[in-house]
Amino acid sequence: MTKRMWDLFLVIAGSIIMGGGIAFEAKSKFGLDALSLFNEGMGKLLGVPLGTASQLVVVSIIVILFFIDKKRVGIGSVANGVLVGASANFFMPIVNQLNENFTLRIIMLIIGILLVSIGIGIYVSAGLGEGGFDAWMMFAADKLKKEVRFVRITMDICLVAIGTLLGGSIGLGTLIATLSYGPIIQFTLNTMNKLRKQTHTNNPINE
DSSP, X not given: OOHHXXXXXXXXHHHHHHHHHHHHHHHHTXXXXXXXXXXXXXXXXXXXXXXXXXXXXXXXXXXXXHHHOGGGOSHHHHHHHHHHHHHHHHHHHHHTTSOOOHHHHHHHHHHHHHHHHHHHHHHHHTOSOOOHHHHHHHHHHHHHTOOHHHHHHHHHHHHHHHHHXXXXXXXXXXXXXXXXXXXXXXXXXXXXXXXXXXXXXXSOXXX
């Protein structure tokens, strides 16, 4: 497998994992994560559905970043944007068959947060470009010379504040996701980078 094919595989795998995580988060009904909360608020402001608002936000961020830092925009940006939504739609009917007792909802929330943040770390590690908000996260981390976990938490807090003011659905899941995403993404990125270095050292992947 060439390096390019391996990186593309990481983008696809990470995006699908994210989609599954979103399905679990939605099923838990403990409130939206920061970005979804912001998108919902923007949707209410603009009078459009959550999905449409999400697309508008993603496209706007990618366009802005294209002129500011083109290296953040690539095939990974497009693949992630398409696959996350498609995967979430695929897993939602499956997850919806699960019971909704309180304990199971807590478990689904934890699984959802883990899957989304790990999925982000995996696809971002490929270096083929990031989706809208993740691209902005990496751009800010590079420019501010700060670790991803701190940048993500700060950005999520801002999104939650704005989204709530705009009428988004906030809950326990929002708080947990806001505090958890950054550290888990950072850990996943560090782990993936170490694995990639070991792979190149022990069994170099062809370009």
